[in-house]
Amino acid sequence: MKEASGVRMVTGDGENSYAANSRLQEKAILETRPVLRKAIQEVCTSLSVRRSTMVVADLGCSSGPNTLSFISEVIGAVRSCTRKSEEERRAVEVQFFLNDLPGNDFNLVFRSLEQFKNLGRKDTSPYYVVGLPRSYYRKLFPSRSVHFFHSSYSLMWRSKVPEELSSCTHLNEGNIYIGKTTPPMVIKLFQEQFQKDFELFLTLRFKELVSGGRMLLTFLGRKNEEMMTHGEVGTLYELVAESLLSLVLKGRVDKEKLDSFNVPYYTPSVKEVRELINKSRLFDIEHARLFESNWDPQDDSDGDVVLDYAGSGANVANCIRAVLEPLIVDHFGEDIIDDLFVVFASIVAKHLEKAKAKYPIIVLSLKKAM
DSSP states (O other): OOOOTTOOOOOSSSTTSSTTSOHHHHHHHHHTHHHHHHHHHHHHHHSOSSOOEEEEEEETOOSSHHHHHHHHHHHHHHHTOOOSSGGGOOOOEEEEEEEEOTTSOHHHHHHHGGGGGGGOOTTSOOEEEEEEESOTTSOOSOTTOEEEEEEESOTTBOSSOOHHHHTTSSOOTTOSSSOTTOOHHHHHHHHHHHHHHHHHHHHHHHHHEEEEEEEEEEEEOBSOSOTTSOHHHHHHHHHHHHHHHHHHHTTSSOHHHHHTOOOSBOOOBHHHHHHHHHHHTSEEEEEEEEEEEESSTTOOOOSSOOSOHHHHHHHHHHHHHHHHHHHHHHHHOSTTHHHHHHHHHHHHHHHHHHOOOEEEEEEEEEEEOO
């Protein structure tokens, strides 16, 4: 399989880095904390007395503070986990595997682990952390060796752009993802790529999990079943495409370059996800819901009014730049990056004048079927 190796976040910890612009992802981790803790405690109490090692894998871990937050949450959940009586309490060692594509900034991740020195309290479970650079659309672990898989803000990324698009057999003219003018055949290609990837992901993880093993998956989705009105995520990518088109009109970008650029992405509905899981018969769905998060990562309000359009536009642009810049640079070159996201911030600000925009986010807690 040709992996979407260009999918990587902006490295380092500078102003435009993913580490400095991942508050949306942080809010998702906080939102799903109760589900995570419950799953970890159930895994912990199911460990046999003879085996006191829990293997935990974070798939699509990326870099920055959120990776450390996940490790901290797991350690906290394990620490609070007890068996039936004090006599049966035992130390549970945790082996963490941090997985992402080879282009991920693993160096920053492991430098940041120094921040964990303050966790050296007596009742903290011993833990060990290793990196695992490889696509999670491939086999990662020996059979029946992992107790818990976690993935946050990652599974909307596809293993690759559908071949018919990357080879320009079909064109998605003027779009970089599914937009209002995307042809039905191209929509079908994106959908089929998601189905293949998600079915493969479920099959691989089922084989790697121990009996009774669990997964917590959090990823961007959509509220509407209708493909042609693809929800807020599709709207955001339309605004990125509009920004690129403005550079085409200025002669900064070739039109052919824009028409050949597609993001390896797909945001499914809850119904689509449920159907694929039930069809596989590999996992029981213990928890499934959809919540929403404001486009502006700095906006924690529940209202529908944006108070500072320009400020929110800039915040959204910084967040999206940290995610998309490597893909855009690989395809269009570095020269346009600064100007592109200045334009994008302005276009987003105008969009937010109409109404506040929110991302739909799917949360799934799954248990390996018997």
